[in-house]
Amino acid sequence: METSTAGTAAGPTVGETGEFELISLITRDLPRPPAVSVGVGDDAAVYLVNGSAVTSTDLLVEGVHFRRDWSSAHEIGRKAVAVNVADLEAMGAVPVAMVVAFGAPADLPLQWAREFSTGLREEAATAGIALVGGDTTRAAQVTISVTVTGQTDALAPVLRSGARPGQVVAIRGRLGWAHAGLVALGRGFRSPRAAVDSQRCPQVAYGAGRQAVEHGAGAMVDVSDGLLADLGHIAQASGVMIDLDPQRIPVDEPVQAVAAATGQDPLAMVLAGGEDHALAATFDPDRVPDGWRVLGVVRETAQQERAGVLVGGRVWDGAAGWDHFPQR
C-alpha cells in the first residue's frame, strides 16, 4: 500500500533543511526529569531504573499503521507514544524513558515533522515518560520506531502466564472503537468522530496497569490485536480457559453506528478489532479495581480441551486477529 503524500508548498522539506534541523526541532528544550542523567546529545542516554527494567518496542510504518491523509502529524506522534507505553502498562510498570527513531522521505515538509514532534512530546508528558534519545534517517515511507523502558519499582511485573481459575477477566478501556474508525475511514467517512479519533490515536488509561498490579492482577495484556486474540495469549500462557459472558461485552454506540452503516457485525468489531489498547487483566473476584469492567471468568481446562477463549461457553467463529503478513 503506497500512501506517500508529496511535500506541499507549505514551507521547506526535511531534505532542504537537513538532518540537524530535524533533530533540533524534535529535541529542543526537552524536559529532563531527575532520573535521567544524560539525555539527547551523547552516544546513548543514561537514566536510573528502580527495580527491574521493562522494555518494549514498536515499529510504525506509513501505509500500514497510519496514513498521512487520514491522521494529522500530531495524532501520529501521539499514537507512536501511546501504543508503546500501553505495553509497559500491561506489565504493571511505571514508564521512565523513551527513544525514538524517525525515518522520512526527503520531501516530507518540515512542518509535518514539527507537528509530529509536538504530538510525541505531549503524549510523552501525559504518559509520564522522558524522551532521552533517538535517530533520524532517510526512508521511502515515514517510519517511526519507539522503544520505551519502565521500571517495576517494588512490585513484580504482571505476566500473561499468571491467570488462575476462579479469577474474573476485566478490561479497562475501549473495545472495537479503533476498528470501527478504520472501517469508517476506509469507506471515505470522517465520522463517527469518536471512532475515527480512536483509530487516529488510542486513549490509553495511563496508570491503570499500576492500579492492576496493586490489586493483585494475575495476568494482564495490552489489547492491540483484538480482544479474543490477546486474551488467547493469556489463556495459552496460563493454561486456562477464559469464558466471556456475551451479555457483559460492551458494544458501544460508535461501534454500533459503524456496524449498522456498513452491514457488519458489531460484536465482531468488539471481539476481533484491534488498536484500542485497552488493558485486559484477571483479578480475584473481590479485588477488581474501580474503572475496570468484568467480562467473564477464568476456569480450568476440561479433559481434552485446549486452553483458549470462549464466548458464552462456545468457540467464536469470526476472525480472531490480525497478521501483518496474512497467509493466502
Added chain:
Amino acid sequence: METSTAGTAAGPTVGETGEFELISLITRDLPRPPAVSVGVGDDAAVYLVNGSAVTSTDLLVEGVHFRRDWSSAHEIGRKAVAVNVADLEAMGAVPVAMVVAFGAPADLPLQWAREFSTGLREEAATAGIALVGGDTTRAAQVTISVTVTGQTDALAPVLRSGARPGQVVAIRGRLGWAHAGLVALGRGFRSPRAAVDSQRCPQVAYGAGRQAVEHGAGAMVDVSDGLLADLGHIAQASGVMIDLDPQRIPVDEPVQAVAAATGQDPLAMVLAGGEDHALAATFDPDRVPDGWRVLGVVRETAQQERAGVLVGGRVWDGAAGWDHFPQR
C-alpha cells in the same frame, strides 16, 4: 535510492508464511541469561540493570544503510547489532539487553530473514547482549530498528564532555576502511575484501569501552560519522581544541589501495569516512590502555578560537561528515 530486490524462486516469502513464522524463526531457542527474567513473548521484556541504564537506538533502512545486493542477510544482521552496541561501548557501559523491530516487504524470501536472524544472534552473542523482544511489520523497504540497553555497573559513564586539556586522543579500531569499501562497492568492485567487509559489517572491539572507563577516560565517542565529525562532538561538548598529528593518523593498506584506484585522497577517507565504529577517547598521557593508538592532543581553546578539531594545527578543509538529508 531504490534497491529493492524482489523475492526469488528460492523458497517461500514472508508474505506467504505469515508474521508468526517470521517471529518464530527470529526468537526460537533464544538464550536467556540470568539477568533476563522475561524475554520474548509477553507485552514487554523484564531484566535487571546494575547501576544506571544506558540506552541507544539506530534505524537501518535498505538503500540508505545497506543494500541487499551488496551485503548478505547475515552481514546485515550482524551490522544491525554492531552499530548499536558500539554506542554502549562509547559510554563505557556493559551491554545487557536488546530489542529489534523488523519491517519487510511481503516478497522478502523467508530464507533472507532466517540468515538475517542468524547474523543478529551471532553478533549479539559476540557482543554479550541478550535479544529480549521485538516487533515485526510490513514495510516497503527492509527496515531494522535496534535498541540496546546496557548498565554502568559501579563506574560512571564516559560522556563527550569530559575531555581535559593535557590529555591525549586515542582510537581503538579502524578508520576509513568502511568508507573505502563503500567507494569500491559503488564502482562495482568486490575488493579489497578487507575494506568491503568493513562496509558490510564493522568490526567493533567489544569490551574496549569498558577498558577505557577503567583507565579513566575523560571523554569517549563512537566514530560513526567520521573521525573529524565525531571528535568535533567531543571538542564542542568539552570546550577544548583537539589537535591531531598527521604523522600518527593511520592510512591502512586497504584505504590506500581504494584511494589509489579511484584517484581519491586516502587521508580524506580516514578523516571523514564513517561507519567503522572505532572508539575515540581522551586519556591522561600515562594511562592509555593497550590496543589504543594515540593520534593527537587535547588543549585549551585560545583567545578568539572556537572549540574544534585541527590536523597538524590547521583546520582541515575536506568534507567533515555525513548528513542523511544533505542540504542543497
